[in-house]
Amino acid sequence: MDLTGYSATRDLARATTIPATWYTDPRMLELEKRRVFARSWQVVGHASQVAEPGSFFAADIAGEPVVVARAADGELHAFSNVCRHRASLIASGCGKANVLRCPYHGWSYRLDGKLHAAPEFDGVKDWEASAVCLPGMRAETWGPFVLVNVDGDAPPLTEVLGDIPEQVAGLGCAVDGLRFSARREYVIACNWKVYVDNYLEGYHLPAAHPGLFRELDYAQYRVDTYRWYSSQYAPIRPAREGEKRQYADPLEDNRALYFWIFPNFMLNVYPDNMSSNVILPLGHDRTLTIFEWFTYGGGAGVKPETIAFSDEIQQEDIRICEAVQRGLASSFYDKGRFSVRRENGVHHFHLLLDEALR
Ligand code: FES
Numbered sequence: 001m002d003l004t005g006y007s008a009t010r011d012l013a014r015a016t017t018i019p020a021t022w023y024t025d026p027r028m029l030e031l032e033k034r035r036v037f038a039r040s041w042q043v044v045g046h047a048s049q050v051a052e053p054g055s056f057f058a059a060d061i062a063g064e065p066v067v068v069a070r071a072a073d074g075e076l077h078a079f080s081n082v083c084r085h086r087a088s089l090i091a092s093g094c095g096k097a098n099v100l101r102c103p104y105h106g107w108s109y110r111l112d113g114k115l116h117a118a119p120e121f122d123g124v125k126d127w128e129a130s131a132v133c134l135p136g137m138r139a140e141t142w143g144p145f146v147l148v149n150v151d152g153d154a155p156p157l158t159e160v161l162g163d164i165p166e167q168v169a170g171l172g173c174a175v176d177g178l179r180f181s182a183r184r185e186y187v188i189a190c191n192w193k194v195y196v197d198n199y200l201e202g203y204h205l206p207a208a209h210p211g212l213f214r215e216l217d218y219a220q221y222r223v224d225t226y227r228w229y230s231s232q233y234a235p236i237r238p239a240r241e242g243e244k245r246q247y248a249d250p251l252e253d254n255r256a257l258y259f260w261i262f263p264n265f266m267l268n269v270y271p272d273n274m275s276s277n278v279i280l281p282l283g284h285d286r287t288l289t290i291f292e293w294f295t296y297g298g299g300a301g302v303k304p305e306t307i308a309f310s311d312e313i314q315q316e317d318i319r320i321c322e323a324v325q326r327g328l329a330s331s332f333y334d335k336g337r338f339s340v341r342r343e344n345g346v347h348h349f350h351l352l353l354d355e356a357l358r
Pocket residue numbers: 083084085086087088102103104105106107
């Protein structure tokens with residue numbers, strides 16, 4: 001994949017977007033799988049799935065088969081889900097087990113990835129059963145999430161998250177103790193970066209989200225960028241008298257913060273719930289977005305109105321993203337320019353992406 005079509009500059013007033021081919025060429029996704037998805041922290045499941053020793057689940061990181069497991073000694077492990085014998089996938093779904101057994105010829109592995117037994121394999125030369133181990137990866141939990149990094153050299157999760165835990169705490173919220181409440185999935189006919197670009201700016205609010213625009217104080221809307229993430233500050237506007245509103249009775253402190261963590265994880269922090277979005281490429285022009293809602297414990301789950309309102313906004317974003325993907329395929333479009341006031345978050349993403357690809 002030829003990367004010469006983009007020359008990165010930190011100067012937002014002179015910067016362009018990444019070229020259209022980066023969104024439309026299938027070779028770009030192949031490069032991104034190796035240099036972006038395999039080298040960044042990826043949300044693969046819930047900490048509750050591997051709370052007990054002996055529990056495991058299978059996952060996939062941009063085509064790389066992975067198992068996350070809690071070994072008998074309580075350690076959390078992530079390792080390749082590809083059998084060392086003749087490459088069958090080993091685990092599927094989730095569950096509890098003492099060993100993971102390969103469904104092909106029955107080799108079994110302990111939950112730390114070491115080979116437990118290989119039937120009828122005596123007499124094989126230059127092969128040592130005790131040396132056979134599924135290659136390990138780094139795994140961490142953060143609140144309700146399990147994140148895995150395929151690459152051994154990437155920066156630690158705490159460095160990538162930076163001040164996010166503190167900023168979340170500053171709103172009186174915390175990721176620890178979050179309780180899962182609901183999940184929605186949407187498949188969108190666009191490149192995964194079209195969806196991420198769209199998430200990273202509030203510039204499209206007045207034209208594309210009239211309902212949401214009425215709720216927010218757009219003048220104060222702002223995007224702050226950090227090393228590996230950005231945050232969007234979106235204060236909810238107090239209701240005028242007699243006005244019908246989604247947030248009819250705004251709390252005293254009604255701020256919301258939206259975090260995006262490179263490349264594809266979003267965390268939306270509200271006073272009464274937190275939601276996550278994970279954006280996964282299914283192909284160069286097809287994207288799965290997974291929305292999950294969590295509450296701060298106690299009481300009921302997330303309100304149905306909250307999910308319905310989010311769904312309305314998501315449908316508006318889907319229409320926009322699918323129209324953009326078709327526009328990017330046009331022979332008349334290559335690159336665009338940024339609003340200095342409103343699109344610094346998109347520019348920041350393009351710089352991080354370019355850095356990861358080279
Ligand atoms: S491929 Fe797993 S035991 Fe043969």
